[in-house]
Amino acid sequence: MDIPKENFSEWYNEIIKEAHLCDLRYNLKGFVVIPPNAAQVMKTMYRIYEEALEKKGHKPAYFPALIPERNLKAESEHVAGFVPEVFWVTEAGLNKLEEKLAMRPTSETAMYPMYALWINGKSDLPMKIYQSCQVWRHETKATKPFIRTREFYWIEAHDVFATEEEALMQVKEDMETTEEILHQRFGIPFIFFKRPQWDKFAGAVDTYAADTLMPDGKTLQLPSTHMLGQNFSKVFNVKYMDEDGAQKFCWQTCYGPAISRIYASLFSTHGDNKGLVYPFELAPVQVIIIPIMKKDTEAEVRKKVEELKAKLSHLRTEADFSNNTPGFKFNKWELLGVPLRIEIGMRDIQKGACVVARRDTGEKKEVKxxxxxxEIRKEGASLSENLCKKADSWFSGLMHEADSDAELGKAIEKGGFVRIPFCSDQKEGEVCADRLKEKHAVNIRGSRYGDKEKPKGKKCVACGKPASIFLYAARQY
Amino acid sequence: MDIPKENFSEWYNEIIKEAHLCDLRYNLKGFVVIPPNAAQVMKTMYRIYEEALEKKGHKPAYFPALIPERNLKAESEHVAGFVPEVFWVTEAGLNKLEEKLAMRPTSETAMYPMYALWINGKSDLPMKIYQSCQVWRHETKATKPFIRTREFYWIEAHDVFATEEEALMQVKEDMETTEEILHQRFGIPFIFFKRPQWDKFAGAVDTYAADTLMPDGKTLQLPSTHMLGQNFSKVFNVKYMDEDGAQKFCWQTCYGPAISRIYASLFSTHGDNKGLVYPFELAPVQVIIIPIMKKDTEAEVRKKVEELKAKLSHLRTEADFSNNTPGFKFNKWELLGVPLRIEIGMRDIQKGACVVARRDTGEKKEVKxxxxxxEIRKEGASLSENLCKKADSWFSGLMHEADSDAELGKAIEKGGFVRIPFCSDQKEGEVCADRLKEKHAVNIRGSRYGDKEKPKGKKCVACGKPASIFLYAARQY
Structure with a gap:
């Protein structure tokens, strides 16, 4: 890597190219190819997520990628939110289709008409179903690989309940799942915000989104979970017969972790000036063995390396026997983010030992x-833990507060989130949000989930009226 | 199940409905929804396949679902084969696109332009990459869930080599992978055919396809592997610099297991009059525990059942505590194909035992x-083995031979494959194939892979000219 991580935007582009994470040369704007180096990690992330969802009662299903126009247009807010960026199929073979088909931008309108058929009584509830798939949105904003592309990779979980309480509990469970996976396993810090009313998912009652920070201090939205209330169930007739014999509309939630974007956050958070740094669980190669060989010791060292590789075959272990120098190999595998490196030569073998080097700290130690x-197990776990701690400590240093427009202007330059007193997170607050956006290029991300403090006696930093709530501002991707 | 398996076509539709494997009520012709009961099995099949491919050196990648028209049209045979059934995206948001985009019917033309950029020297070879994805083809033939739909679920592996020999070895490896997975693990019998020249994959030099039989004696194509030669590498400029400094075109293969179709074959092969029968490894629920409870023993039985469930938690084990009768529960879980059932009541508990029943044979035995x-491990393995053996023995009874048109006409009525002497599997043989199709409604599937026997002195059953090769005829899906 020739570019230091402080120049984050250039670093991001360089690491994608050097580590071959994404190829931008596919001849279709906004679409990229994801080669094995990144796809392997994304597949592991998918597996981890799917297991976690299934453990909490979700089941997989497959719904069509194409959605007839009339489905998509059934829910009015939803259609307004998505139709401007839909890819439309209008021809098949040599014929024009009678009805346009949308490539799914999200699957509510494909799934919920089926839910209406599947749900009869209370015993069918809760119904918790997810699918792992691609979705397509013709973004008009500038695209950026993994962060904003016209095709992306996600999981969408769509859950149905008999009561509002259960649906709200599900939103909470989704937040816990996000914490368990993104933070505890991937080492990505974030805050859950309840989005202001003017910035929620099209058709939702409330949107709760995990926002992380990128190394340049700008925020990036990670998984969001939506309380849909009965908005969609009323449109798509998702009802159940209650014990009292009455037909009642169901309560719904949906949750959408975008794997490609979480991956962007993963390597941006942990990467350094030498390249990628992966948590142990996610690395495509977890242990790389570098033989230190001379001509006369080659056979013996090779034999020992193969032996170690076999010994570590429960992990993703590789050995680099190429003709390159050890120094070249160190750099190559460091760039690719391999957590642990084993170096072994004749002298080590005679001592019955080898050297284990850690990618995160660069520490080396002799291991019998x-x-x-x-030791590999211990160091692997310790490395993942260390990555998470480092990220947390960096993240917590980017939480600021401001009580006035001037303070906000100053705080936002440091990067990160600024907590500000605000007039309202309802529709009427949007004017103030727009004013701050105009002036400071910041976005209002919402109120922090669980933050019960009231801005007593404070004034909205934008309009000066008495503040009713603390909201967070940040520059965003 | 009200319909016996002998009435296969009706049985197929009924089991799909009764076991909720597929929902045909999605409002788009040729597209279906795959609910959890089938999706869970397909996901396991995907995982098994991906692991096997990775073990043999394939790596995952993600390529776009949309392919610009000019890519698709670059290879002339390929375009002729696929363009008539492509779904075209022509609009995005409110705008018309400048170039039409194909929803991938298969990914050669998305992947190989990238391969041309990725491959430089011999050290980049072999390059073996797969992706798991959906593909879309606007089939004009009648659709049938899992077997022929306009959207299907597959894996496509695309491999590149320096030499023809290596590419041919890969075709062989693909056939071995098919045998290991489909036959040995899923218990599905099949034969590998080299397709006649008039029936190969559009753009391939040769196509080798695994054909199984459905219970009605008609054949169904399962994974096929294609020797592409240099056909695509010349069009997409996939070259490497050889040690002699010369630029050489690569040799390519591709392999495409369609998971949705393999699933159709799986439950059709093993199912019976009571419903689904799954091999142990693939069942969404592997062990179902049915408590035999009376009011006064309920607490104690429930406790023991929970204990057994925990003990078997390394498997997909469930317990049915619903209010239904044991008989109702037996039927329900038999319909769903659960391999092993545990029955336990107070009397069993007192004996320190339970009853284990097998789905395939219906046998029950008392187990301490x-x-x-x-015992569960043993019975599970034995059940899978038994399913495979039963299928093999049934399959081998459907191999016939015929030396004349009249014999063919008689043999084909028994269902299965008929080996016939034939004039040629090159382009000129197509007239004879068409004649047989017309007369007997059979398709020529090709020569059996590995069959070296020559039809000495025999005559083509269609034209009467001296036969050059044995080919197989069958009625097909």
Missing amino acids: LEKLEE | LEKLEE
Whole structure:
């Protein structure tokens, strides 16, 4: 890597190219190819997410990628939100279609008409279904690989309940799932915001979104979970017969972790001036063995390396026997983010030991071969933990507060989130949000979930009226 | 199930409905929804396939679902084969696109332009990449859920080599992978055919396809592997610099297991008059525990059932505590194909035992609780083996031979494959194939892979000219 991480935007582009994470040369604007180096990690992330969802009662299903226009247009807010960016199929073979078909930008309108057919009584509820798929949105904003592309990779979970309380509990469960996976396993820090009313998911009652920060201090939205209330169930007739014999509309939620975007956040958060740094669980290669060989010791060292590789075959372990120098190999595998490197030569073998180097700290230590498996396990876990801690401590340093427009202007230059007193997170607050956006290029991300404090006696930083709520401002991707 | 399996076509439709494998009520012709009961199995099949491919050196990648028209039209045979059934995107948001975009019917023309950029020297080869995805083809033939739909679920592996020999070895490896997975793990019997020249994949040099039989004796094509030669590498400029400094075109293969179709074959092969029968590894629920409870023993039985469930939590084990009768529960879980059922009541508990029933044979046996895990493992393995054996023996009874048109006409009525002497599997043989199709409604599937026997002195059953090769005829889906 020739570019330091402080120049984040250039670093981002360079690492994508150097580590071959994404190829921008596909001849269709806004569409990219994701080669194995990134796809392997994304597949592991998918697996982890799917397991976690299934453990909490979700089941997988497959719904069509094409949605007839009339479905998409059934819910009025939803259609207004999505139709401007839909890819439309209008021909098949040599014929024009009678009805235009949307490539799914999200699947509410494909799934909920089926839910209406599947749900009869209370015993069918809760119904918790997810699908892992691609979605397509003709973004008009500038695209950026993994962060904003016209095709992206996600999971969408769509859940149905008999009561409002259960639906609200599901929103909470989705937030917990996000914490367990993104933070505890991937080491990505974030805050959950309840979005202001003017910035929620099209058709939702409320949107709760996990916002992280990128190294340049700008925020990036990660998974969001939406309380849909009965908005969609009334449109698509998703009802159940209650014990009292009455037909009642169901309560719904949906949750959408975008794997490609979480991946962007993952390597941006942990990467450094040498390249990628992956948590142990996610690395495509977890352990790389570099033989230190001379001509006369080659056979013996090779044999020992193969032995170690076999010993560590429960992990994703590789050995680099290429003709390159050890220094070249160190750089290459550091760039690719391999968490642990084993170096072993004749002298080590004679001592019954090898050297284990950590990608995150660069620390090296001698390890007795009979303790190797145990040490690798320990160092791997310690590395993941260290990445998470480092990220947390960096993240918490980017939480600011401001009580006036001037203070906001100053605080926002430091990067991160600024908590400000605000007049309202309802529709009427949008004017103030627009004014701040205009003046400071910031977005209002919403109120922090769980933040019960009231801005007593404070004034909205935008309009000066008495503040009713603390909201957070940030520059965003 | 009200319909016996002998009435296969009706049985197929009924089981799909009764076991909720597929919902045909999505409002778009040729597109279906795959609910959890089937999606869970398909996901397991995907995982097994992906692991096997990765073990043999394939790596995952993600390529766009949309392919610009000019890519698709670059290879002339390929375009002729696929363009008549492409779904075209012509609009995005409110605007017309400048170039039409194809929803991928298969990904050669999306992937190979990238391969041309990725491959430089011999050290980049072999390059073996797969992706798991959906593809879309506007089939004009009648659609049938899982078997022929306008959207289907597959894996496509696209491999590149320096030499023809290596590419041919890959075709062989793909056939071995098919055998290992489809036959040995899923219990599906099939034969590999080299397709006649008039029936190969559009753009391929040769196509090798695994053909199975459905219970009605008609054949269904399962995974096929294609020797592409240099046809595509010359069009897309996929070259490498050889050690002699010369630029050489690569040799390519591709392999495409359609998971949705393999699933059709799976439940059709093993299912019976009571419903689904799954191999142990693939069942969404592997063990179902049915408590036999009376009012006064309920608490104790429930406790023991929970204990057994925890003990078997390394498997997909469920317990049915619903208010239905044991008989109702037996039928329900038999319909859903659960391989092993545990029945346990107070009397069993007192004996320190339970009853284990097998889905395939219906056999019941008493098992001591301390031996339960071991017995479940053994019975599960034995059940899968038995399904495979039963299928093999049924399949081998459907291999016929015929030396004349009259014999063919008689043999084909028995269902299955008929080996016939034939004039040629090159382009000139197509007239004879068409004649047989017209007369007997059969298709020529090709020569059996590995069959070296020559039809000495025999005559083509269609034209009467001296036969050059044995080909197989069958009625097909």
